Amino acid sequence: xxxxxxxxxxxxxxxxxxxxxxLAGAGGADHGGHLTVIANVADDVRLHDLxxxxxxxxxxxxxxxxxxxxxxxxxxxxxxRTNEELALYGVPTWFGLGxxxxxxxxxxxxxxxxxYSLTQVTAALCRRWGLEEAGVTLLPVTDDRVETHVxxxxxxxxxxxxxxxxxxRHGAQPRPQEFVQVGLSDARPSREAIAAIQQADxxxxxxxxxxxxxxxILAVPGVSQAIVESPAPVVGxxxxxxxxxxxxxxxxxxxxxxxxxxxxxxxSHYGAAREGGLLDTWIIDTADAGQQAAVTASGIDCxxxxxxxxxxxxxxxxxxxxxxxxxx
Amino acid sequence: xxxxxxxxxxxxxxxxxxxxxxLAGAGGADHGGHLTVIANVADDVRLHDLxxxxxxxxxxxxxxxxxxxxxxxxxxxxxxRTNEELALYGVPTWFGLGxxxxxxxxxxxxxxxxxYSLTQVTAALCRRWGLEEAGVTLLPVTDDRVETHVxxxxxxxxxxxxxxxxxxRHGAQPRPQEFVQVGLSDARPSREAIAAIQQADxxxxxxxxxxxxxxxILAVPGVSQAIVESPAPVVGxxxxxxxxxxxxxxxxxxxxxxxxxxxxxxxSHYGAAREGGLLDTWIIDTADAGQQAAVTASGIDCxxxxxxxxxxxxxxxxxxxxxxxxxx
Numbered sequence: 001x002x003x004x005x006x007x008x009x010x011x012x013x014x015x016x017x018x019x020x021x022x023l024a025g026a027g028g029a030d031h032g033g034h035l036t037v038i039a040n041v042a043d044d045v046r047l048h049d050l051x052x053x054x055x056x057x058x059x060x061x062x063x064x065x066x067x068x069x070x071x072x073x074x075x076x077x078x079x080x081r082t083n084e085e086l087a088l089y090g091v092p093t094w095f096g097l098g099x100x101x102x103x104x105x106x107x108x109x110x111x112x113x114x115x116y117s118l119t120q121v122t123a124a125l126c127r128r129w130g131l132e133e134a135g136v137t138l139l140p141v142t143d144d145r146v147e148t149h150v151x152x153x154x155x156x157x158x159x160x161x162x163x164x165x166x167x168x169r170h171g172a173q174p175r176p177q178e179f180v181q182v183g184l185s186d187a188r189p190s191r192e193a194i195a196a197i198q199q200a201d202x203x204x205x206x207x208x209x210x211x212x213x214x215x216x217i218l219a220v221p222g223v224s225q226a227i228v229e230s231p232a233p234v235v236g237x238x239x240x241x242x243x244x245x246x247x248x249x250x251x252x253x254x255x256x257x258x259x260x261x262x263x264x265x266x267x268s269h270y271g272a273a274r275e276g277g278l279l280d281t282w283i284i285d286t287a288d289a290g291q292q293a294a295v296t297a298s299g300i301d302c303x304x305x306x307x308x309x310x311x312x313x314x315x316x317x318x319x320x321x322x323x324x325x326x327x328x
Numbered sequence: 329x330x331x332x333x334x335x336x337x338x339x340x341x342x343x344x345x346x347x348x349x350x351l352a353g354a355g356g357a358d359h360g361g362h363l364t365v366i367a368n369v370a371d372d373v374r375l376h377d378l379x380x381x382x383x384x385x386x387x388x389x390x391x392x393x394x395x396x397x398x399x400x401x402x403x404x405x406x407x408x409r410t411n412e413e414l415a416l417y418g419v420p421t422w423f424g425l426g427x428x429x430x431x432x433x434x435x436x437x438x439x440x441x442x443x444y445s446l447t448q449v450t451a452a453l454c455r456r457w458g459l460e461e462a463g464v465t466l467l468p469v470t471d472d473r474v475e476t477h478v479x480x481x482x483x484x485x486x487x488x489x490x491x492x493x494x495x496x497r498h499g500a501q502p503r504p505q506e507f508v509q510v511g512l513s514d515a516r517p518s519r520e521a522i523a524a525i526q527q528a529d530x531x532x533x534x535x536x537x538x539x540x541x542x543x544x545i546l547a548v549p550g551v552s553q554a555i556v557e558s559p560a561p562v563v564g565x566x567x568x569x570x571x572x573x574x575x576x577x578x579x580x581x582x583x584x585x586x587x588x589x590x591x592x593x594x595x596s597h598y599g600a601a602r603e604g605g606l607l608d609t610w611i612i613d614t615a616d617a618g619q620q621a622a623v624t625a626s627g628i629d630c631x632x633x634x635x636x637x638x639x640x641x642x643x644x645x646x647x648x649x650x651x652x653x654x655x656x
Contacts, residue, residue, distance in 0.1 A: 048434045048435075048438055049434070049437060049438040049441055049442075050434070075413075077409075078409075079407060079409055079427065081405075081406075081407055081409075081426075081427035081428045081431075082410065082427050082428065082430045082431045082434070083431075084428075084431075085403075085428045085430075085431030085432070086431045086434065086435070088431075088456055089431060089432075089435050089453065089456050090456065091431075091434075091435060098409075099407065099409035099410050099427040099430075100409045100410065100412075100413045102410045102413075102427075102430065103409075103410045103411075103412075103413030103414045103416075103417060103419075104413070104417075106376045106377070106378070106410070106414065106419075107376075107414065107417050107419060109377060110376055110377040113377055114377075125417065128416055128417050128418065
């Protein structure tokens with residue numbers, strides 16, 4: 001059984017880990033399942049001349065057991081000596097660069113400058129974290145540069161900054177007027193990612209930010225089309241529970257593009273597969289059970305279950321609900 | 329009073345600090361002295377795609393109060409989280425890269441890749457360490473790449489490696505057959521360094537390794553000539569005490585080039601200024617007082633004093649002995 005997950009950072013990483021936990025047994029005794037995670041790269045940023053891929057790293061660290069789960073990003077047993085020193089040199093340090101985390105960026109940057117693609121670099125980094133042995137392949141959606149910039153509304157008028165700068169430096173406070181994916185129209189999708197989509201038995205949209213995480217994955221030319229054309233069912237997990245994201249600022253982002261901040265609103269945004277959209281099935285949290293009828297009415301099968309992946313029972317239930325959608 | 333010191337790492341850094349301590353008062357109430365340190369860059373190495381300048385950093389950290397004085401290199405309150413992680417990624421980590429130290433290399437690498445010269449980068453880094461306020465200018469001897477490679481004698485025949493690899497990775501154990509300064513013949517000396525030499529009231533050769541630290545400074549085309557032509561007296565401090573270097577492996581290096589491992593031997597190696605060599609005065613440790621007559625006989629004034637800079641009294645005595653040589 002080949003499952004493909006489209007994922008951003010924290011929420012995507014947790015869903016990938018949840019599926020990975022339950023997939024090995026799900027394929028039957030003879031053939032364990034394989035998970036391919038196609039990650040967003042539009043959060044990627046170049047800082048201190050280092051190539052930083054926050055979503056790829058969060059997913060890799062989560063699957064490899066190295067994530068600081070309290071903080072939700074970066075490495076366990078982390079310190080920030082290098083960043084402290086960078087500050088003393090007068091270098092901007094709003095991006096929290098941990099000392100352990102830095103090793104990942106150094107290896108990636110050296111390999112990138114030596115000419116390796118982000119796909120190749122990611123594979124090399126993942127070996128250390130044992131992803132292959134766990135039956136997981138992590139792929140950037142593209143090897144090309146696609147970078148989300150945010151047009152912020154400021155007192156002095158609109159100002160465009162890199163997504164990370166808006167998100168971290170400005171705490172996502174200035175109201176976003178527009179999200180622009182720089183480089184998107186020229187980007188080519190990863191060949192490996194397209195092949196995984198074509199061969200999938202199930203495609204999952206993780207409960208990541210629909211605007212700045214899943215959005216830029218789907219918008220890489222060729223990706224949405226490959227998903228629509230794939231015989232695999234597409235199931236999504238709502239990132240909105242009770243009108244709020246569990247974490248992050250999907251509400252601010254959805255507002256900016258005029259999408260209702262609700263489980264139902266995001267389902268409509270992705271659209272029903274039977275009407276040319278993406279979703280065959282939409283999984284919403286029990287807290288939003290009241291929206292099930294409306295989602296169903298829009299032509300998308302709607303499953304209600306626990307989606308807050310804090311307990312083994314909820315994770316098992318969610319994995320079962322998702323894997324039940326696999327094409328037979 | 330303008331004093332120029334030619335320096336390698338630890339010994340050079342300590343002498344620079346000693347002179348800096350005593351120079352401010354030496355110029356009289358109205359004009360404190362200025363110290364220009366011209367540093368060796370032939371130990372520089374590119375690792376993890378970072379530009380690392382060990383001698384410049386040791387001098388900068390020493391003068392700025394940031395050196396780990398126990399270890400003799402790198403930063404105080406240091407940890408090695410990044411290096412631990414690099415090892416887990418399978419990257420060679422024989423070079424001890426500290427987390428605080430790394431910030432220096434990141435700033436340098438980013439500025440170098442942006443097109444700034446090593447001289448400009450060094451000035452920028454030194455601002456943070458307050459060198460300007462202390463009346464000290466730190467200059468690389470050249471902005472060009474000059475790199476010491478060591479031809480080692482191994483069981484499989486001669487093998488050439490970067491100096492740092494021989495020094496650190498191999499613990500300077502394989503017997504060096506030859507030291508080759510890659511890039512030396514094409515290197516241009518720093519304009520600022522040459523100007524400092526021309527305007528100096530005193531030029532000092534620090535007690536650094538004569539073969540791989542002071543040697544590559546003097547060998548940059550134009551540097552030795554500028555020193556010989558400068559009206560400033562040239563005084564050197566012997567790096568050899570009782571037939572041994574205080575630290576490091578100058579003995580191994582001197583042996584490799586056929587120079588006697590003694591205070592007198594190194595004096596002969598630099599040569600008497602009055603016979604076309606460099607030295608007007610050679611300062612040897614009290615432990616080597618017996619060699620004073622021989623040095624004097626070779627045409628070099630020889631001063632005997634304490635040179636082990638471990639106590640304020642010895643540092644004051646050494647600084648006084650050196651500064652007494654200033655041209656009047």
